[in-house]
Amino acid sequence: MKTAKILTTPRMERCIGCHACSLACARLVNKRLSWDTAGIRIVSSGGLSTGFEAKPCLACNPAPCALACPTGAFSQRKGGGVLVKRKLCIQCGECAAACPVDAIYLDAATEPFVCIHCGQCVPFCPHDCLEMAEVPVEALPEKARKEVAP
Amino acid sequence: MIRDHFRILTVDLATGKGKVVTLGGRDTEAGGSGLAALLFNKYGHPGKPWHDPEQPLIFTIGPLTGYFPLMSKTVCGFKSPYHDQYGESHAGGRSALSLRFADLDGLVVTGKAKELSCLSIGSRHLELMDVHYMRGIDLQRSGKMLRKMIGGAGHRSILRIGPAGENLSAYACITVDTYRHFGRLGGGAVMGSKNLKAIAIQGDGVFDLPEGKEYVDLFEEVHRQLTTTDMMDKYHNLGTPVNVAVLNGLKALPIKNLQQTTDSKIKGITGETFADDTLLRNTACAGCPVGCIHIGFVREKFMEPNQYLYRQVSYDYEPIFATGAMLGITNAFGVLGIIDTVEKMGLDVMSAGVALAWATEALEKGIISEKETLVPLKFNDAEGYKEAIQHLGSNSNDFYRLLAQGTMKAAEQYGGEEFACVLGQEMGGYATGEVFFTSQAQGFRHSHLDSGGYSYDQTHEEKNVEKAVEFLMRDEQDRVLLTSMVVCLFAREVYTDELLAHCLNSLGYTTLADNMHQVAQHIQKLRWRLRLATGFDPTAVKIPKRFTEITTWKGNIDKKYLNNLKKEYAKRILELGKEEKKE
Numbered sequence: 001m002k003t004a005k006i007l008t009t010p011r012m013e014r015c016i017g018c019h020a021c022s023l024a025c026a027r028l029v030n031k032r033l034s035w036d037t038a039g040i041r042i043v044s045s046g047g048l049s050t051g052f053e054a055k056p057c058l059a060c061n062p063a064p065c066a067l068a069c070p071t072g073a074f075s076q077r078k079g080g081g082v083l084v085k086r087k088l089c090i091q092c093g094e095c096a097a098a099c100p101v102d103a104i105y106l107d108a109a110t111e112p113f114v115c116i117h118c119g120q121c122v123p124f125c126p127h128d129c130l131e132m133a134e135v136p137v138e139a140l141p142e143k144a145r146k147e148v149a150p
Numbered sequence: 151m152i153r154d155h156f157r158i159l160t161v162d163l164a165t166g167k168g169k170v171v172t173l174g175g176r177d178t179e180a181g182g183s184g185l186a187a188l189l190f191n192k193y194g195h196p197g198k199p200w201h202d203p204e205q206p207l208i209f210t211i212g213p214l215t216g217y218f219p220l221m222s223k224t225v226c227g228f229k230s231p232y233h234d235q236y237g238e239s240h241a242g243g244r245s246a247l248s249l250r251f252a253d254l255d256g257l258v259v260t261g262k263a264k265e266l267s268c269l270s271i272g273s274r275h276l277e278l279m280d281v282h283y284m285r286g287i288d289l290q291r292s293g294k295m296l297r298k299m300i301g302g303a304g305h306r307s308i309l310r311i312g313p314a315g316e317n318l319s320a321y322a323c324i325t326v327d328t329y330r331h332f333g334r335l336g337g338g339a340v341m342g343s344k345n346l347k348a349i350a351i352q353g354d355g356v357f358d359l360p361e362g363k364e365y366v367d368l369f370e371e372v373h374r375q376l377t378t379t380d381m382m383d384k385y386h387n388l389g390t391p392v393n394v395a396v397l398n399g400l401k402a403l404p405i406k407n408l409q410q411t412t413d414s415k416i417k418g419i420t421g422e423t424f425a426d427d428t429l430l431r432n433t434a435c436a437g438c439p440v441g442c443i444h445i446g447f448v449r450e451k452f453m454e455p456n457q458y459l460y461r462q463v464s465y466d467y468e469p470i471f472a473t474g475a476m477l478g479i480t481n482a483f484g485v486l487g488i489i490d491t492v493e494k495m496g497l498d499v500m501s502a503g504v505a506l507a508w509a510t511e512a513l514e515k516g517i518i519s520e521k522e523t524l525v526p527l528k529f530n531d532a533e534g535y536k537e538a539i540q541h542l543g544s545n546s547n548d549f550y551r552l553l554a555q556g557t558m559k560a561a562e563q564y565g566g567e568e569f570a571c572v573l574g575q576e577m578g579g580y581a582t583g584e585v586f587f588t589s590q591a592q593g594f595r596h597s598h599l600d601s602g603g604y605s606y607d608q609t610h611e612e613k614n615v616e617k618a619v620e621f622l623m624r625d626e627q628d629r630v631l632l633t634s635m636v637v638c639l640f641a642r643e644v645y646t647d648e649l650l651a652h653c654l655n656s657l658g659y660t661t662l663a664d665n666m667h668q669v670a671q672h673i674q675k676l677r678w679r680l681r682l683a684t685g686f687d688p689t690a691v692k693i694p695k696r697f698t699e700i701t702t703w704k705g706n707i708d709k710k711y712l713n714n715l716k717k718e719y720a721k722r723i724l725e726l727g728k729e730e731k732k733e
Contacts, residue, residue: 016441017304018434019247020219020373027359027366033151033216034356035251035305035436043304049328049445049462051431052304107356108274126377126439 002137004079006059006117007040007130014127015052017042021121021130028120030113036105039115040130054129057081057103057115061138065114068098074114078137081117151357152213152657156185156255159276160193161269163344164203164261166278168271177661177669181212182636183238184673185256186227187680190236193258196683200229201318201343203262209249209349210257212636213659214650215437216250217365219373220641222437224249224326225633231320231336231343232556232575235684238595238677239334242435242638243327244353248307251353263345266316270300272352284347288312288494289325290461292347300350310348311338312496314543318342319554321501321575322543325493329433329443329464333498334575334597365656372653375644377439385442385640386432390467391421393579394475400608400703402582404471406478406529407507408571408696411581418480419470428482430462435638442640448486463490468598471579472503476571477510478529491536495543497554504576505557506538512566522549522564568695582607584708585618587697588715592688592723594626594677599639601625611704613711619718623726630677631670675726682727688720 025038035041041055059080066074066082073089074082091110096102105113119132151157154176161168179188186208193206208227215221224245230237249257253273265282279299284292289312296308307327315322315338322338323331332338341347359365376382384392394416397403401411417423428446435443449460463486473479473488492499510527512518520526524546525537545551553560561570571577573587574596580586582604589603590596598604601622610618629639637645645653647666654663662669693716698707 016432016434016439016443017436018439018441019436020439023216023437026356027369031359032356033250033359035247036354037356041304124373124439126441 002078003134004077004117004137005119005132006080006135007056007115007119007122008133009040009054009056009129010131011127011129012052012054014129015042015054016127017044017052018126020124020126021054024121024124025115029116029118037107037113038105038121039103039113040121041105055101055103057117058101059117059135064098064100065095065104068094070094074112077117079117079135082114084114084116151253151355152360152659156181157253158189158256158258159254159271160258160260161271161276161278162261163259163263163267163269163278163346166263168276176213176659177665178672179676180631180634180662180669180673181215181255182210182223182225182634183630183677184634184669185210185212186225186238187236187673187676189256189258190227190680191676193260194229194236196236196680200231200234200340203344204260205229205340207259207337207340207344207346208256209245210636211246211249211255212634213657213662214635214637214653215246217657218369218653219376220438220440220638220644221635222246222435223633223636223638225636226324226332226337228335228337228340229684231318231339233686235686236677236680237335239324239332239337240633240636241324241326241330241332242438243330244305244307244436245309245326245330245351246636247436248305248351248353251305251355252351253355253357257349257351259344259346259349261344266345266347268296268299268348268350269346270350270352272302273355275352281347285316286313289496290494293328296348296350300352302352302354305353307351307353308348309351310496311341311346312494312543314496314554315339315342316347317543317545317554319497319543319545320556321498321554322496323498325496329445330435331498333500334595336498338496360657368652368656372644372649373439376641381644382440382640386440388421388425389442389444391424391444391465391470393421393467394470395420395422397580397582400582402580402702403475404571404577404579404581405475407476407511407569408577408581408700409511411700411702413480415480416475419474419482419485421467424465424470424482428465428486438638440640446482446486448483448490461490463493465489468579469499469503472500472576473535475579476503476507477535479532479535480530481532484532487532488535488539491539495539497539497543500578501557501576502539502542504571505542505553505560506535508557508561508566508570509538509553511569512561512564515566517565518549522547524550570694571696572694573697574691580604580607581700581702583702583704584613584712584715585610585622587693587712588719589622591691591693592716592719593622594681599629601629613708615711615714615718618715619722622719623722627670627674630673631666634669634673678723678726682724688723689717691716691720
């Protein structure tokens with residue numbers, strides 16, 4: 001059986017809110033200094049006393065963001081999540097609106113940033129909150145196949 | 151953002167309007183401590199009192215903030231209500247990264263708002279909000295209200311004051327993101343005097359990185375050193391409270407208003423006890439993978455049968471020393487209960503604890519009565535101290551109003567100056583000996599972190615005045631370079647001169663990297679010149695008798711050595727100030 005890897009956040013109770021993951025993604029994947037333009041973002045919900053939550057892509061399959069993308073900039077990734085082709089993006093923001101878990105960040109110019117499940121953030125977490133998980137690659141659902149065609 | 155100048159936002163609270171100002175000085179003042187001094191020189195008024203609306207409240211970050219791990223601190227510069235002289239206080243939380251991502255090297259707040267207000271800024275917004283309804287509201291409740299009002303959870307920093315700041319206590323703190331503080335020298339009162347309840351900084355900017363692999367590779371190497379070696383283990387493991395047992399063992403822990411320096415009962419409040427019994431979790435400043443912030447809890451039975459509430463409270467060595475050992479509290483939960491009350495009122499925990507330790511001894515000695523203290527203060531009575539802290543933060547009567555201006559101010563009026571544990575401001579938790587006492591009493595910030603006097607006491611047996619003072623001057627210079635970058639001083643062993651230069655070079659700050667030593671010298675002088683210009687006289691500093699009555703592992707305090715250190719340090723400080731004037 002073919003498999004793919006996706007980023008998971010199984011141990012977020014351990015998170016100390018250092019933002020090392022977000023900063024690493026912005027630095028290594030998106031070549032920016034930022035804690036926003038990252039595929040994983042950390043928030044505190046209702047103050048620091050409640051701990052931290054991650055806002056990662058949950059690797060939907062089919063991915064609502066890919067279905068919503070009108071230009072094929074976001075397309076279905078095998079194993080879940082999306083493949084991103086920035087050159088095709090018209091910065092309409094439909095992807096972020098479609099994401100049910102607010103995992104897509106739109107910058108001031110409405111350019112979207114989403115996790116591409118590369119795992120480069122994982123080694124920067126000092127408390128081992130993050131993990132790359134292996135998932136089976138299934139045939140694309142019929143609906144997704146139709147929608148992702150450019 | 152990497153730039154050869156400073157980008158500063160100035161905000162006038164009287165009008166609610168701001169201005170973006172571009173300033174030179176990156177290669178000479180660097181940022182952080184250096185930039186704060188530069189900005190006070192530009193916007194401050196040495197001859198006017200601290201509460202004059204024109205006085206600036208300054209927040210600065212450095213060239214490396216956000217670009218490397220543990221570059222996570224903000225410097226706050228202001229004319230202090232404690233001594234009406236220029237001072238600095240430092241804090242972390244998310245303040246530094248929020249300023250970086252708001253695309254600011256510094257924020258300068260002047261004027262006085264018409265109503266109690268919250269200043270909200272970001273890379274693309276500025277708003278002054280009327281929050282008059284928050285007057286008198288404690289820090290925990292106001293925090294909840296502010297979080298609902300202001301968006302951007304996780305990527306913002308909220309700096310706020312409690313009742314003590316509104317009541318202009320000379321040691322009111324500015325709380326940052328619940329668990330961190332611009333603790334010392336009364337920055338909270340400066341905000342209070344400006345009718346400023348809170349500052350919210352939204353870190354919503356995005357910046358390009360240097361091209362090539364040098365920066366990315368260097369980041370990874372620094373991150374590795376900080377997380378996979380044992381260099382930061384002390385802070386990650388038990389945290390700074392590990393010092394409690396160590397200093398108690400050395401006979402260097404100030405206990406019961408420094409009447410003792412060791413006590414077997416201290417085992418109830420050691421770092422080990424806190425970790426075993428009270429530690430819920432660690433948390434971190436943004437941009438720091440170490441996670442030195444230790445969070446414990448208080449649990450209160452508020453109703454029968456079995457109805458409890460709980461709150462989370464951060465603890466460190468200094469709060470444990472000040473509200474534990476100094477007050478004779480030897481139960482970890484008792485200490486956390488007092489810290490929790492201090493947090494609500496928005497007082498500096500070190501000054502509050504040491505002030506109440508003096509008040510307790512003064513009451514014991516009959517210098518003051520319960521008419522003044524309102525509470526029968528007794529060492530090891532946590533409930534009494536919780537009540538007293540509310541009086542202290544609320545200016546409940548003339549006694550507490552005066553005590554909230556500084557322990558020595560109260561002692562000058564009521565008596566008991568000889569046992570007021572004041573070294574420029576209320577002492578830090580190190581009864582290590584003559585060099586530390588001199589260092590804090592005359593140091594720039596009157597902080598235990600100005601230079602490593604506590605360490606010198608522990609590593610040097612000889613009593614060589616010139617050598618000790620030379621150490622204080624040099625160590626201060628080394629530290630001022632770090633606090634201009636701005637790196638957390640816990641990482642001072644990691645960020646060697648060589649590594650700092652490498653980091654600066656990787657971002658293109660090559661001139662700064664080549665001249666770090668001269669820049670540090672210049673900033674040291676600049677800061678002292680400001681301090682002297684605003685009225686500091688190092689020759690007039692007194693070290694109360696209590697500090698000479700203690701016994702440490704080295705034996706009795708050598709009064710002659712202490713006196714000579716004080717004279718020599720004062721001489722060197724004055725020389726530094728004069729030298730700058732000649733330039």
